[in-house]
Amino acid sequence: MDAFLHQVLAGLATGGIYASLALALVMIYQATHLVNFAQGEMAMFATYIAWSLINAGMPYWPAFLLTVIFAFVLGVVIERVIIRPVENAPVLAVVVVFIALLVILNSVTGWIYTYTIKPFPSPFPAEPVFGKYMSAHEAGAIGVTLVVLLLIYAFFRFTPLGLAMRAAAQNPDSARLVGIRVGWMLALGWGLAAAIGGVAGMMVAPIVYLDPNMMGGVLLYAFAAALVGGIDNPAGAVFGGFLVGVLENVLGAFVIGNELKLAVALVLIIGVLTVKPSGFFGKVFVTRV
């Protein structure tokens, strides 16, 4: 029972990270109806920036904050410079751009920092908490994730800018008619998604270690999470993230073994797409022909 509880709690910690990344995916999806395949690499790149800052002697939390700001700016710049020109291009063209972005970020990082795996510090103490069920980093990661999710929720729910972003994502034409600068709202969405991703990267790096390919698996889990929750439902994506994290850990430890963990994500993705494409909480769209 102890071991089981331990796996569930550890699953919640990684699940929070999947939830953050899934939320980032859903935010971009809602605004553009596209899945950003480069979301993970953007997060990875931001994490390397954090590593550089910390290695240069900056204390953890200032480096954390600076990285989040950097990730935000990176997201905005990517939208303005790379995504904007293909805004009206066919879906496949945009997907190719996303994949190119993924490969470029991955190779540039490898070129700058090499592919050697690096340890990444955790800001939390090394002793376990809750009677050794959970490492302090896991507890801390859950805490950080929850704070991020709450901030994002409050931003969208209670601020005029958050409302404008929701309006722009839903109905761009009407949004323009009330004076919302829709293009900038999209860029802002990219910035926010990248910032959330950056936090997820910094929280997952102490667990998976820092290397240019560290987000590959994480992004797959995040896809699974977003799909399980319904790709157009932010709250569903967060729920899906925690669910996938726990499932992955528990199944990995007791049923299928650690080597097949990633298969859990793939099975979930295929399962959801074939059985219930709209996810648990997504809207079903019916089109008249």
Add this chain to the structure above:
Amino acid sequence: MTGTLLEVSNLHAAYGLTRVLHGISFAMQDGTITTLLGANGAGKTTTLRALCGMVKTQGEVRFAGSRIDGKATEDVVRLGIAHVPDGRGTFVNLTTEENLRLGAYVRKDRENVEADLERVFSYFPRLKERRAQQAGTLSGGEQQMLAVSRGLMLRPKLMLLDEPSFGLAPLIVRELFEILRTVNAKEKVSMLVVEQNAAMALDLADHAYLIETGRVVLSGTADEIRRNDAVRRSYLGY
């Protein structure tokens, strides 16, 4: 009346290769209600869309004396032009109140927005009851009231109304037009109304223009237009 609010000269517009407006010209006085009448496809909706930069145009549009043609929609709104679009443009997943607050998005005087919410609720008490409800679940009439109210939240100088009567029961249309008249009289909001329901529009308006295939073919006061034989036969049906 303090002069010309809107002046459109020789305006052309096209969707791709399909030309819709062929040099349309008209003007409206500050504080008045002007209506553009015409059959389907005459270019009424396109004219309104052209005024707020939603289609590419050639020609000149002056609002309060300055050129506004070629400006982005978002900037036209900032001059105080509220467009109540064809199809109502409801943000269906947002609440009624959120829809209304979006109408005031560009306003700098945040402190007056609360009072203006109450003001539009006093015109449309139904919207107050539906305040926290998802706007997509409102009836057609309520959504039209919401669209008009969203426009009013801008405190506009000019409102562009695209077929406000479309799809509504006659009783609701009468109620809505009554409120438009009140708003025009009390708040000095000028209105440019595009309508297929010529009889209703002529009752509301001070001036009218008749548009056929992208040109103005007749203009005058509402009374003159109403008494015109051709208009009576083709648009009023008696």
